[in-house]
Amino acid sequence: MPRRANGGKSSGPKGSNNGQSNGNGIIKKSPVQMLYDLCVETFSPHGTLPTPEAIEKLRSFLDTIKPSDLGLKEVASVQDVSSTPVGRPTMRKGKGRRPVNKGPVNKGAEFAPPITYLHVYECDSFSIGIFCLPKSGVLPLHNHPGMTVLSKILYGSMHIKSYDCVELPQDIQHISDPPQSILAKKKVNTVYSSPCEPSILCPRTGGNIHSFTAVTSCAVLDVLAPPYSDKDGRHCTYYRDYPYSRQPGLSENGNACDDEQSYVWLEEIERPDDFFVKGGQYMGPRIEP
Ligand SMILES: [Fe+2]
Numbered sequence: 001m002p003r004r005a006n007g008g009k010s011s012g013p014k015g016s017n018n019g020q021s022n023g024n025g026i027i028k029k030s031p032v033q034m035l036y037d038l039c040v041e042t043f044s045p046h047g048t049l050p051t052p053e054a055i056e057k058l059r060s061f062l063d064t065i066k067p068s069d070l071g072l073k074e075v076a077s078v079q080d081v082s083s084t085p086v087g088r089p090t091m092r093k094g095k096g097r098r099p100v101n102k103g104p105v106n107k108g109a110e111f112a113p114p115i116t117y118l119h120v121y122e123c124d125s126f127s128i129g130i131f132c133l134p135k136s137g138v139l140p141l142h143n144h145p146g147m148t149v150l151s152k153i154l155y156g157s158m159h160i161k162s163y164d165c166v167e168l169p170q171d172i173q174h175i176s177d178p179p180q181s182i183l184a185k186k187k188v189n190t191v192y193s194s195p196c197e198p199s200i201l202c203p204r205t206g207g208n209i210h211s212f213t214a215v216t217s218c219a220v221l222d223v224l225a226p227p228y229s230d231k232d233g234r235h236c237t238y239y240r241d242y243p244y245s246r247q248p249g250l251s252e253n254g255n256a257c258d259d260e261q262s263y264v265w266l267e268e269i270e271r272p273d274d275f276f277v278k279g280g281q282y283m284g285p286r287i288e289p
Helices: 031-043 052-062 107-111 170-175
Strands: 019-021 027-029 115-122 127-133 138-142 148-155 157-165 182-193 199-201 209-214 218-225 238-243 263-269 277-280
Touching: 027 031, 031 052, 031 127, 031 218, 052 148, 052 218, 127 138, 127 209, 157 218, 157 263
Parallel strands: 115 277
Antiparallel strands: 019 027, 115 127, 127 218, 138 209, 138 238, 148 199, 148 218, 157 182, 157 209, 182 263, 238 263
């Protein structure tokens, strides 16, 4: 059993049931409890990489989760979840300098409709949470260092863009444009609509740097393993992407630059000023660790 953070409690409402009786007196576990149990099985002991088979099993189960299993309406908006002015600091400014929800409370309203984060559960091994995006809401390009991420769109449509970093020989890194940028390869640049299969990002592959732009009001259920952690060096870093154009001398390490359209430069940036996430109250069944 992983050690519990934040008291190890899920943020379900007090008194909510973990499951339902099937009429024979047997308590049937709620889907979110089953998700938790499978995450424990998949990501324990802490620090070990799960097998592809275990990840696929988790993805298959995640695919069965419905908005109602999490206390969400099928088509919700940011008004459909009760919000609190101070929530869990999930995403941070570049290099992790400032928890996002320690900024001015009304900052989101000043720029764009805020995104709401519903914290479901977190321990050292994994976290479960839901991002609710209003139409046109944007989760800017960010990374997941050393993390496995499974994401399930619960409702709505979103444009997902994702990249993987490309390793360059040390002697040609200085000619990146803009300077100090990293070369990355596009993995996904597509609109996804519910229902669709959950996506999987691996620590170095699968589009570990990604952005979400809400085409409609939408919500995505995220499982992060392990979670972001300052003390363990897993900071959330933000990026801006620039078109890649081939430079003299960069052609050809043979493994990267065969298709210019597939590559971009990623420049590390501070957390965008118009990006604001507020904490909301998870209203689904409580998880019992
Ligand atoms: Fe992400």
